[in-house]
Amino acid sequence: xSTFVKQFMRRAGFWIGTALAGMAGVxxxxxxxxxxxxxxxxxxxxxxxxxxxxxxxxxxLGARVAESLxxxxxxxxxxGAGGNIGFEAGARAAPDGHTLLVCTxxxxxxxxLFDRLSWDPKDFAPVVFAGQVPNVLxxxxxxxAKNVGEFIALARAGKLSMASSGTGSASHxxxxxxxxxxxxxxxxxxxxxxxxxxxxxxxxxxxxMIVSVPEAMSFIRSGQLRALGTSGGVRASSLPDVPxxxxxxxxxxxxxxxxxxxxxxATPAAIVERLNREFNAALxxxxxxxxxxxxxxxxxxxxxxxxAEFMRAQTEAWSRLIRELxxxxx
Numbered sequence: 001x002s003t004f005v006k007q008f009m010r011r012a013g014f015w016i017g018t019a020l021a022g023m024a025g026v027x028x029x030x031x032x033x034x035x036x037x038x039x040x041x042x043x044x045x046x047x048x049x050x051x052x053x054x055x056x057x058x059x060x061l062g063a064r065v066a067e068s069l070x071x072x073x074x075x076x077x078x079x080g081a082g083g084n085i086g087f088e089a090g091a092r093a094a095p096d097g098h099t100l101l102v103c104t105x106x107x108x109x110x111x112x113l114f115d116r117l118s119w120d121p122k123d124f125a126p127v128v129f130a131g132q133v134p135n136v137l138x139x140x141x142x143x144x145a146k147n148v149g150e151f152i153a154l155a156r157a158g159k160l161s162m163a164s165s166g167t168g169s170a171s172h173x174x175x176x177x178x179x180x181x182x183x184x185x186x187x188x189x190x191x192x193x194x195x196x197x198x199x200x201x202x203x204x205x206x207x208x209m210i211v212s213v214p215e216a217m218s219f220i221r222s223g224q225l226r227a228l229g230t231s232g233g234v235r236a237s238s239l240p241d242v243p244x245x246x247x248x249x250x251x252x253x254x255x256x257x258x259x260x261x262x263x264x265x266a267t268p269a270a271i272v273e274r275l276n277r278e279f280n281a282a283l284x285x286x287x288x289x290x291x292x293x294x295x296x297x298x299x300x301x302x303x304x305x306x307x308a309e310f311m312r313a314q315t316e317a318w319s320r321l322i323r324e325l326x327x328x329x330x
Contacts, residue, residue, distance in 0.1 A: 041072040047086025064282035091123035095264035097271035105170035108314040113168040113329040124262040126307040129300040132258040134232030138225040148229040148248035155184035163197040163209040212257040214295040236296040
């Protein structure tokens with residue numbers, strides 16, 4: 001086993017160890033949590049721009065938790081460097097439970113994509129698996145493809161382009177997985193986020209993109225983009241007439257965007273448990289479930305250990321594709 005793989009697997013295994021250590025308790029945690037919690041407003045750091053799926057999840061849950069805790073919950077967008085600026089801000093926050101981070105795809109992939117990071121997965125303690133969202137393959141209406149099969153045929157016959165939120169982003173890797181399984185070549189056009197990419201697809205500068213359903217929904221509903229297929233195991237609730245990519249011919253294709261809440265690793269276990277209860281309650285709130293259903297966000301919830309296991313599996317699966325294709329963040 002190579003040195004890289006050994007180092008990578010040591011880092012990837014942090015999620016289970018962190019969760020178990022947190023549940024076991026930390027000596028002196030009782031003294032740290034003697035004061036009422038929360039003592040001030042909560043902050044949720046989102047590593048990406050407003051309007052994306054992580055931002056929508058954070059704002060929806062933040063509103064519910066603000067009501068239950070009686071404290072303001074502020075969402076702070078810290079964008080750039082494939083999420084690393086936000087991840088670093090979350091890692092360096094005070095470990096008192098008042099700052100949470102929306103961990104996304106990059107928490108499981110960036111250690112394989114970047115040579116050096118200013119944060120490490122072991123800097124975080126899992127709180128709760130917030131939700132996952134199917135992606136959707138969208139094209140400019142001028143593209144002569146009405147379904148996934150026709151899109152693949154066009155890719156095989158000539159040149160198509162596919163935008164992403166940046167090299168190594170969730171949309172990029174979802175696109176690479178699609179190309180691998182379809183056996184096609186499509187030009188990758190990286191952008192700095194989906195909010196920059198989608199208008200260029202509408203304008204016809206790029207042909208297509210695989211992006212989360214909430215991010216593309218307004219363009220689909222307005223007819224500015226055509227949805228060819230979604231990436232979940234079942235059809236998206238907000239796009240019931242759009243078949244999944246799997247039922248359109250790529251039977252093994254299933255890729256979802258996801259969002260999870262974490263805190264700095266030194267946060268006392270009692271506070272982590274309190275946050276877990278509060279956010280699970282928010283996920284089960286009828287208003288949250290309706291809002292999520294409208295956007296095809298599947299609420300997940302559960303224990304910190306459940307999130308730890310999910311993160312470990314995601315890290316292992318996507319690292320294999322990254323290594324196989326030799327993808328490096330730009």
